[in-house]
Amino acid sequence: MLFDEKVYLHIPGPSPVPPQVQRAMARPMIGHRSGDFSKLVARLGEEAKKLFRTAGDVLTLTGSGTAGMEACVAGVVSPGDEVLVLVSGVFGERWAKIAQAYGAKVTRLDTRWGTPIDPHQVAVKLAENPRFKAVFATQNETSTTVQNDIAAIGAYVAKTEAVFVVDCVSSLGGADFRMDEWQVDLAVAGSQKCLMLPPGLALVAVSPKAWKAIEGTRSSRFYLDLVAYRDSLAKATTPYTPAVSLYFGLEAALALLFEEGLENSFRRHDLMKRMVRRAIRALGLSLLAEDAWASPTVTGVWAPEGLNPDDFRARIKKRYGVVLAGGQKDLTGKIFRIGHMGYTSPYDLLGVVAAVELGLKESGYPASFGTGVAAAQAELFDSLDVAAGKEG
Amino acid sequence: MLFDEKVYLHIPGPSPVPPQVQRAMARPMIGHRSGDFSKLVARLGEEAKKLFRTAGDVLTLTGSGTAGMEACVAGVVSPGDEVLVLVSGVFGERWAKIAQAYGAKVTRLDTRWGTPIDPHQVAVKLAENPRFKAVFATQNETSTTVQNDIAAIGAYVAKTEAVFVVDCVSSLGGADFRMDEWQVDLAVAGSQKCLMLPPGLALVAVSPKAWKAIEGTRSSRFYLDLVAYRDSLAKATTPYTPAVSLYFGLEAALALLFEEGLENSFRRHDLMKRMVRRAIRALGLSLLAEDAWASPTVTGVWAPEGLNPDDFRARIKKRYGVVLAGGQKDLTGKIFRIGHMGYTSPYDLLGVVAAVELGLKESGYPASFGTGVAAAQAELFDSLDVAAGKEG
Numbered sequence: 001m002l003f004d005e006k007v008y009l010h011i012p013g014p015s016p017v018p019p020q021v022q023r024a025m026a027r028p029m030i031g032h033r034s035g036d037f038s039k040l041v042a043r044l045g046e047e048a049k050k051l052f053r054t055a056g057d058v059l060t061l062t063g064s065g066t067a068g069m070e071a072c073v074a075g076v077v078s079p080g081d082e083v084l085v086l087v088s089g090v091f092g093e094r095w096a097k098i099a100q101a102y103g104a105k106v107t108r109l110d111t112r113w114g115t116p117i118d119p120h121q122v123a124v125k126l127a128e129n130p131r132f133k134a135v136f137a138t139q140n141e142t143s144t145t146v147q148n149d150i151a152a153i154g155a156y157v158a159k160t161e162a163v164f165v166v167d168c169v170s171s172l173g174g175a176d177f178r179m180d181e182w183q184v185d186l187a188v189a190g191s192q193k194c195l196m197l198p199p200g201l202a203l204v205a206v207s208p209k210a211w212k213a214i215e216g217t218r219s220s221r222f223y224l225d226l227v228a229y230r231d232s233l234a235k236a237t238t239p240y241t242p243a244v245s246l247y248f249g250l251e252a253a254l255a256l257l258f259e260e261g262l263e264n265s266f267r268r269h270d271l272m273k274r275m276v277r278r279a280i281r282a283l284g285l286s287l288l289a290e291d292a293w294a295s296p297t298v299t300g301v302w303a304p305e306g307l308n309p310d311d312f313r314a315r316i317k318k319r320y321g322v323v324l325a326g327g328q329k330d331l332t333g334k335i336f337r338i339g340h341m342g343y344t345s346p347y348d349l350l351g352v353v354a355a356v357e358l359g360l361k362e363s364g365y366p367a368s369f370g371t372g373v374a375a376a377q378a379e380l381f382d383s384l385d386v387a388a389g390k391e392g
Numbered sequence: 393m394l395f396d397e398k399v400y401l402h403i404p405g406p407s408p409v410p411p412q413v414q415r416a417m418a419r420p421m422i423g424h425r426s427g428d429f430s431k432l433v434a435r436l437g438e439e440a441k442k443l444f445r446t447a448g449d450v451l452t453l454t455g456s457g458t459a460g461m462e463a464c465v466a467g468v469v470s471p472g473d474e475v476l477v478l479v480s481g482v483f484g485e486r487w488a489k490i491a492q493a494y495g496a497k498v499t500r501l502d503t504r505w506g507t508p509i510d511p512h513q514v515a516v517k518l519a520e521n522p523r524f525k526a527v528f529a530t531q532n533e534t535s536t537t538v539q540n541d542i543a544a545i546g547a548y549v550a551k552t553e554a555v556f557v558v559d560c561v562s563s564l565g566g567a568d569f570r571m572d573e574w575q576v577d578l579a580v581a582g583s584q585k586c587l588m589l590p591p592g593l594a595l596v597a598v599s600p601k602a603w604k605a606i607e608g609t610r611s612s613r614f615y616l617d618l619v620a621y622r623d624s625l626a627k628a629t630t631p632y633t634p635a636v637s638l639y640f641g642l643e644a645a646l647a648l649l650f651e652e653g654l655e656n657s658f659r660r661h662d663l664m665k666r667m668v669r670r671a672i673r674a675l676g677l678s679l680l681a682e683d684a685w686a687s688p689t690v691t692g693v694w695a696p697e698g699l700n701p702d703d704f705r706a707r708i709k710k711r712y713g714v715v716l717a718g719g720q721k722d723l724t725g726k727i728f729r730i731g732h733m734g735y736t737s738p739y740d741l742l743g744v745v746a747a748v749e750l751g752l753k754e755s756g757y758p759a760s761f762g763t764g765v766a767a768a769q770a771e772l773f774d775s776l777d778v779a780a781g782k783e784g
Contacts, residue, residue: 003648005411006737019397026418256395319776320739345398347712351743354765358773369769373746374762381750381761384711 003321010352011325012142012170012298014192014199015342017249021196024252025245032244038236040247045233047254051172051195051262052187052205054179059229060250061202062243065169065190067224068202070098072165072186073136074221075206075214079103081133084125084162086117086153090143090328091167095136102219107132113144113330114300116293119152126160133213134163140171143328145289145300145337147175151182158183163213169193172203173257174269174341175296185210191246194265194297196253196342200246206230256343269296271383272340272349275376279353282375283360283367288335297341298325302334307363309336316359322352346380395713402744403717404534404562404690406584406591407734409641413588416644417637424636430628432639437625439646443564443587443654444579444597446571451621452642453594454635457561457582459616460594462490464557464578465528466613467598467606471495473525476517476554478509478545482535482720483559487528494611499524505536505722506692508685511544518552525605526555532563535720537681537692537729539567543574550575555605561585564595565649566661566733567688577602583638586657586689588645588734592638598622648735661688663775664732664741667768671745674767675752675759680727689733690717694726699755701728708751714744738772 009016030036041060048058061068073095077083083104085096088111099106109125111117117137126132135157139150150166157164165186168177172187174194179187185207191197206214206226214226222228228239257265276299280287288300303309313324313336325337338356340349353372360367401408422428433452440450453459465487469475475496477488480503491498501517503509509529518524527549531542542558549556557578560569564579566586571579577599583589598606598618606618614620620631649657668691672679680692695701705716705728717729730748732741745764752759 003410003652003735003737006735008739018395260395321737322739343395343398345395345713347400347714347743347747350746350765351739354742354746354769355739358769361773362776368766369773370762370764370766372762373742373765374760377746377750377761381753384754 006321008320008322008348008352010339010344011323012193012337012339012341013190015194015196015339016344017198018196018253018256018343020256021249021252025249027245027248029244032238032242037244037247040251041233041238042236044247044250044254048203050258051189051203051254052177052179053181054205054207056179056205056207057230057233058203058205059226059233060238060242060247061204061224061229062200062240062246063202064199065167065188065202066094068169068188068190068204069094069167071202071204071224071226072188073098073102074219074224075186075226076134076163076165076210076217077102077104078218080105082107082129082131084109084122084132084135086122086135086137086148087111088115088117088138088144088146088148089113089141091138091141091169095138095167099136114146114288116146116148117153119149119156122153123156126156126162130160132160132162134165136165137167139166139168139177140175140295140297142170142295142298142337143331145295145298146293147171147295148293150177150184154182154184163210170297170341173262174265176266179205179207191250194269194342195250196256197246197249200243201250266296268346269341271346271380272344273299275346275349275379276338276340276353278379279372279376283357283372297339299338299340300335301338303336304365307360307365309333312336312359312363315362316355319358320355322355350376398713400712400714400740400744402731402736403715404585404729404731404733405582407586407588407731408736409590410588410645410648410735412648413641413644417641419637419640421636424630424634429636429639432643433625433630434628436639436642436646440595442650443581443595443646444569444571445573446597446599448571448597448599449622449625450595450597451618451625452630452634452639453596453616453621454592454632454638455594456591457559457580457594458486460561460580460582460596461486461559463594463596463616463618464580465490465494466611466616467578467618468526468555468557468602468609469494469496470610472497474499474521474523476501476514476524476527478514478527478529478540479503480507480509480530480536480538480540481505481533483530483533483561487530487559491528506538506680508538508540509545511541511548514545515548518548518554522552524552524554526557528557529559531558531560531569532567532687532689534562534687534690534729535723537687537690538685539563539687540685542569542576546575555602562689562733565654566657568658571597571599583642586661586734587642588648589638589641592635593642658688660738661733663738663772664736665691667738667741667771668730668732668745670771671764671768675749675764689731691730691732692727693730695728696757699752699757701725704728704751704755707754708747711750712747714747742768
């Protein structure tokens with residue numbers, strides 16, 4: 001690589017951080033018990049509701065997405081409780097692991113990796129066992145580049161006593177999510193994905209049904225006790241010392257996101273997904289997930305016969321500074337993944353596809369230069385509605 | 393544009409500023425008469441000599457490239473002096489204008505725009521008039537995307553009493569320049585081009601022959617009096633208040649440049665030039681300058697019949713954040729220019745070419761998607777020496 005920091009980050013998080021957010025985070029430190037910080041906490045509490053499309057509470061925890069996930073489990077799982085975990089990849093597995101750590105009896109509904117959870121199968125599981133205290137799902141499973149149908153699953157879970165807990169860590173802000181309309185009870189987002197921040201914050205949205213469950217739960221919890229965050233938020237503060245700079249950054253990031261408009265952000269992510277998929281097909285490679293359930297924030301590609309995807313990734317990182325992700329668990333050494341989330345534009349993907357072509361060629365794969373780029377350009381061009389005379 | 397600051401700057405300066413330089417410039421302010429600043433001045437004075445490949449003095453002025461040019465003129469032109477100005481574009485014109493402002497009798501050697509100065513014609517002019525006090529040239533004429541042969545011209549000027557003054561504002565660091573070997577007496581560089589800084593500093597290198605001329609010159613000069621800068625530099629300071637942050641940045645930028653290696657930087661700029669030229673040809677467009685004298689830092693392209701290059705540029709800026717330059721003076725409305733200087737990688741040009749293709753298509757020009765990109769990729773790929781088993 002020519003320059004160490006000239007990096008084009010196309011992994012499923014962390015994603016690139018906008019300069020506006022960097023500048024906000026560089027503000028002089030303030031005390032977290034100051035009036036200024038309280039005002040910020042209050043403002044962010046309201047702004048975050050728009051993000052989740054909820055009238056309920058949105059709590060901000062200083063910790064990773066996993067910390068947010070654990071706060072949900074600790075909130076609704078008492079030792080011995082039965083829970084249903086929908087596993088379509090590594091992050092579904094993580095729900096299961098955390099639930100087990102809290103003493104839950106876990107029933108799993110697994111899918112073949114690369115395919116989504118079938119909502120009807122969830123309904124069957126729920127009918128089989130009315131004792132499920134909670135159902136855990138993943139909206140956007142980055143490990144398998146699959147998006148699950150949270151609205152459809154939510155409709156079934158809402159008919160039961162179970163609390164519906166959704167990991168939208170890698171989708172919130174980049175894909176449609178409607179907490180209240182979809183009857184989600186607990187939702188977790190991470191800062192370092194479509195929210196355009198560095199890692200370090202987890203946002204947890206909580207429905208009234210979830211609060212009721214949380215109040216009746218007997219689990220060992222302290223730092224991740226959502227009740228403490230709720231009670232503090234009511235006083236415009238945090239229970240423990242928060243990552244003050246990341247709060248500054250969150251305010252700047254949400255300003256950018258709302259300036260673009262959530263719907264426009266969803267459209268942008270969808271366009272990036274379509275560009276990459278069309279390019280990959282034009283190059284004769286196979287996609288991990290089908291169009292119908294492909295993630296809007298990350299695309300998985302099967303490595304062609306004879307190509308070591310990790311060597312390939314190392315090569316284009318070194319040559320061009322373009323950073324892609326590899327496969328996890330069973331998919332290790334079999335796929336590569338192209339992230340297109342957060343502060344990323346459709347234009348950025350044109351270069352990424354060109355780098356993929358160069359990397360394939362250098363790896364001995366018979367890639368024709370420009371073929372994938374032309375496909376991505378065509379997808380982008382079609383989105384402009386130039387023919388219709390509209391401004392895209 | 394999606395995000396106001398997601399801009400891909402491909403104009404002939406300012407060029408993108410590396411994060412290392414941005415961070416250096418964000419350091420807390422220090423006094424410019426402090427010991428710390430003196431040490432910085434002394435270090436930069438030595439480092440800058442490597443940049444110009446000179447054993448002579450290199451002075452740093454707080455001002456634009458034009459301020460540096462004026463300092464040279466004020467240094468060697470007394471009212472009524474005869475000077476020869478080599479004009480291959482807007483910046484050659486600027487030498488003439490400044491010389492006239494200082495009362496010089498200017499003889500011009502003009503070229504057809506898009507072509508370089510013929511060194512033999514310089515020899516003829518010098519033979520015709522032995523009274524020339526100075527000869528003014530431009531190494532890299534961004535307005536016409538032409539590089540002049542400074543070594544060849546220098547060989548002729550060195551045989552005369554005239555001082556050879558060269559504007560290498562837009563080439564130093566990105567194109568070979570050898571102050572001492574090429575017998576250049578005064579050379580001016582700007583911070584915002586291949587030196588990867590924001591605008592605000594001019595570097596002026598001075599030969600012993602130039603110092604002799606400067607000491608005999610009667611011109612009105614104060615802020616731009618090179619003698620004041622030399623005397624201050626000898627004491628590791630500056631005569632007037634310098635742009636302290638830019639000095640911090642200059643140190644970081646030079647560290648990056650020397651880490652890459654000057655020769656590697658020249659090769660990188662040459663590769664970017666070849667990629668863009670091959671892409672433009674593949675798209676069926678015409679280049680402003682011939683290969684033999686094309687600038688390594690900016691490429692001029694004739695707008696095809698029916699394309700308004702300024703509307704075209706406005707469109708791709710708005711759509712993709714890609715900023716190109718237009719034509720100046722006689723070339724206004726006839727060309728567009730693609731900058732590839734400083735903190736820019738060959739990879740960056742792949743996206744730029746893709747954006748040019750999209751912009752052409754949207755403007756109704758029959759551009760075939762991927763055609764130019766494929767040509768640029770092929771040029772880049774060829775440079776990797778993959779076949780030869782070497783690491784590119």
